[in-house]
Amino acid sequence: MTKETQRQSEAGVPVAFVRREDAPLLPPPPSQAGLVGWLYKNIFASMSDFGSIGAAVKSVLMAGLTVILLYFLATQFYGLLDFALFSAVWSDPDGVKREACWTVEQGGALPAGWHAACWPYIAAKAKFIFYGAYPEDQLWRVNFAYVVGAVMLVWVMIERLPYRKPVGLLLLTAYPVLATVLLTGGGFGLSATTVGIYTILGLAAITFGRLGKLGRITGPLADLAQIAGVAGWVLIFLAAILVLVGVDFNLPAVDTRDWGGLLITLVVAITGIVASLPLGIVLALGRRSEMPVARFLSTVFIEFWRGVPLITVLFMASVMLPLFMPEGVNFDMLLRALIGVTLFSAAYMAEVVRGGLQAIDKGQYEGADAVGLSYWQSMRLVILPQALTHVIPGIVNTFIGLFKDTALVSIVGIFDLLGAAQSTLADPAWSTPVQGITGYLVVGMLFFIFCFGMSRYSMYMERKLSRGHKR
């Protein structure tokens, strides 16, 4: 005992203390580390307290519940595997179609009570489920577009590869044009006047923007000049697209009415996803703008599209819109659905992004202002990178919702993945009791693969982006 600790206050509590030696650094107890720690934390945490009778009863109950749930999960999972793999019919060597999946009672060869997937049916219908009525000899165009898109996407997603930025830029600009030409066949006929008008307008807008930048334009027009530069490039880009899809590449045209299945689902979902994010960001910024007109227009747009069910939007696009069009003007049904889906999800996206913008501390806006960044610079370099990182879960939520909502286009006569699969059910040549279950299993699994992929990638992005700047 040191002198200091012997001195005690009136209540008998020592008031002074001096540490002469450091307390030893000890390894954590087994419940905190290693395998035991993992098991304790993840499995036994709720059932290892036997401190009192009540706690012991609870522990035993929890253990029982765990066993029951595990048993339930195991049997269900085995049931699924059994249906899809172990007991399934894999081939139809004799070409007897539905009879290959019939039990003895139904007149086939399989044992009574058999209930599992009938894969020959899917194999026979695979082309329709994946591509719809797209001409068989032209399928290479779709596959080529898939491969190019997949390669570019993977390239952008893998961080170690070089030239990721230019590839990403091509993916967003050149690839859509390439895919359009490949899928439709291009050759829409080239209206030289339209292209000319777009080009001239674009060049004029760019010049106007340049003049604004040089300070030749003052007053209220100066703000307009800032936007004109960007708008000009968009017009030039549109003109280039018109030229490209206008040129006849000697590919047979494939009407979008012949597209179907997974192809439609991917076209609608990817277009919607890619177009709705930038549109949503612009709308969110507009809604928080200090300019009353921009704020009003953005708010009206968002509230309108959020207030209408997607089914109504699609019906409007397919039934009502042609009524307002002048005679002879008719634009593609798929294009109308695409625009409807995009605007619809842009409204949701805008609200997600607005949530992110509101979470950003006012000091960040002030810090960006104080170093002299312009509005667009501070948004692009300071505010949006942070705001979008905060709302990745919400953004991906909207993406996944959009992906699954594409199934709704089947009600206006576009055969998406679900619609195409459903229509194959009507084929009596494959009519068996397991036909529907097999078909829906495939559709469900395809949807799950894409949605789960998006979910995992978003979690990876979240971890990656939060690594650097944990607060």
Next chain:
Amino acid sequence: MAQAQQKTDRQADDATVVSMTGVNKWFGQFHVLRDINLTVQKGERIVICGPSGSGKSTLIRCLNRLERHQDGEIRVHGIELNNDVKNIEEIRREVGMVFQHFNLFPHLSILENCMLAPVWVRKMPKAEAEEIAMHFLDRVKIPEQAHKYPGQLSGGQQQRVAIARALCMQPQLMLFDEPTSALDPEMIKEVLDTMVELAESGMTMLCVTHEMGFARKVANRVIFMDEGQIVEQNEPEAFFNNPQSDRTKLFLSQILGH
């Protein structure tokens, strides 16, 4: 006051960095700044103090348009601060600001924080911006932290980065809005040392702070504000030893009392 008026009416000479004439500002019904007249010469170091809510932060925030004044005239480097975005951006390029809560950009590394404005606002080549950033990080004595993120630094280090970030734009005027109020006591000194060094290099500085030791040491002028008005201003010695107004005396007795 009439003299100050006369001076700003003439076209501001080169030595005048800031001139505020008859500036008034309201937050809704609340009159936060009342008839502010202030001229700052090049190289002056001014400390603004006063009770909380007296409008001292608002005053310096008006100088780079983080707050908008409703009445009167503010000129920074002879450029009038009005609704013209061009003027505002020009002024912000020349005026650096350091905030109470640092306001560093958490998604960018220290070096990127310092390079951002030179590259995007001054259109400087990246290599040159990096050189300048490293120079100023060296001056605030944390070059070794350049590749870390703000969240990995202590408060004092973050505030020194914030000072370096503002200096990278090579401003003519530095505004400090309570730069040490959010810091732990042991970190205040490192930030004040940086500010003293900056003052000794001849930078024009306007500091809102309660660090009276700093005011005595480096200020040319101490301004006391209360209820949105400039109540008293004087050289630090005279201000602290011989305050004229009762409100100043009360304030000084409260903050120097113990």
